Amino acid sequence: MSNRKRILSNIWQKFNSWEGLLFVILIIVFFINSIIAPNYLTVGNQINLFVLYIEKIIVALTMTFLIINGEIDLSAPSIMGLSACTMAYFYSNGMNFGLAILISLLIGVACGAFNGFWVAVVGLNSLIVTLATLIGYRGLARVFVEDRSFGYFPEWFNNLGQKNLIGPFPFALILFFILFIFALIILQYSGFGRRVFVIGNNKDVAQYSGVNVQRVKIQLYIASGLISSLAGLLLAARYGAIRGDTAYGYELEIITMALLGGVNIFGGSGSLYGVFLSILIVLNVRNGLSLAGLSGHFQTGIIGVLLIFSILGPNISKLFKDWNKKHKLFIKPEKIVESNHKEVDQV
């Protein structure tokens, strides 16, 4: 009996977290969507859902690292656009395709290192730095492509983006799952990940305890640049053509995915499990809205609401808890937890 109670209370504790809330929301979204559309819960639709936004999802992984580290990278979509544009520009000017890809990846690394230099070495606020480079990198992309649109990439490149590689899974999706597991191990089960958290909690304390703050930050920005440029190339492969405004305005969704996943905007806490759940929520909400016949612009607005809610929600619940402590109108669910602790002590 007591064992069962303990298990129940453990489950309650698990669900009483942000991830639990996300899980419940996800189930509700699934439920509503499957009522609206009968072919919603098919494997094909679920994979298609991922494929439509795969580039944003990949960049959301590095964004999670940066936000946990207490910084932000608003310039990621511009790096995506810039690397896709440079690849298309060099290829259409007669360069070897492999070399063009390599150069555009290097440009991504250089862009990330440039951000990292201003943030970590000079010590400027990352918001304003990446806001400036958000404009600047986009401007550079426009310098390369001007008003034109580039296409006619090699067939294998287009196939990589548009056709399935293994079974029903396209290349980008497999790449995402590999990167996700890789990121999960680094962030949550490695020394580097602990350093990312420590710096996010308190930069000065981390510095004084011997963590090389500068190096970690620059590494993160370089990783962000590299992954963003990779995502830009995947976008080019999927669309088969590139323009100056490729990946314009993606920062909204990328940041929403990270913050809705429970990553603290001030740094120091968050987990990739939560981010994965929030990715699923964002994708399924978008899918549900388009099943309901609402336009892409309307969906963007809803994503904006989700972004604000992901911070406003916890703030309001904290306000409510404080108010509850003062007035004691509602009975708190902490009783179960207390009894659980007692039992553990007796054992």
Place this chain on the structure above:
Amino acid sequence: MKKILAHFNPEQIRESFLVLLILVFVLFFSTQIPDYFNPRFINRISTSVAVIGILAVGQTLVFLTRNFDLSIGSITGVTAYLVGQQLWYHPGIPPILSVVLAIGIGMLMGAINGVLVAYGKVPSIITTIGTLAIYRTFLVEYSHAVPITTNLLPDWIVNLNQVALFSFHGFEFRVLFGILLLVSIIFQFILRYHRFGRLLYAIGSNPSASQIAGFPDRRIVFQAFLISGGLAGLAGFMYLVRFGNIMVLAGIGLEFSSIAAVVVGGVSNMGGSGTIIGAFLGSLFIDILQNSLYRSLAVSEFWRDAILGMLILLAVAIDYLVIGHLRKKWARTGFQLKSEETSNVK
């Protein structure tokens, strides 16, 4: 030396440096572009700076409290569309009422930002990235992609762009530029002498200290966003006057121009320092640069955004490295001057 230092502050030195920079740029472009100083070009700059300048005033107020307002481009677009639509349906609306309408719509959207930032404790960058998308969505959905065109609007609003208060050898002092000057002067005085302005500086330079001191920090931040929204509404009206054709993408990217103007003008992104004069000079600089690049043959106009981003970065870096150092020096010399004075009195 100390006496000379006591007469100036770092902001003034920065602003005079900016004036010098504007002159250098103008001289440079006048060698590159034939017939650079003709009155039509100068007049065009004076009207196009009016939109960015008004936005920069609002952005300055928000920047002083250590916040960002990225949604003002969308607010400008929405207001321009809504006011244009009302003037289309009801051509009899008097000019004053339409300006008040524009400011009211802007304030409403600014109030949403303000409530979320000041009372909801959502960081301003997150709030305004979200509302940037939400307001734009509203515009797209509401307008059904039907553009407002000049032939739908009453004549006075189409002609208002050309109306000059007085002119001198073809150089016109246009109404829009007049509004910008008026707004700038009013807000410069408010920031310098009014209680509200001083509170903005106090909250921006040290939020926790001002909270402990009992300043109404939430209300002031809210009001800063409210005014920023209202000014963006006014800028939306000017946008309507200037272009006449309003599409769903109206005003996109104006938030970046305004931030560039403010930051180049020496308003610190860490809050608590900066003036409207600086913001005005910054917007003049950005606008001259943009308009000159359009006409320049040597430099492609596609470099515009790349240069804009670089300028923001440079301005912030200079502000952080040089001006911050100067300010510390000034603070020390000011302290020494005061202690000498008091010792003399004794």
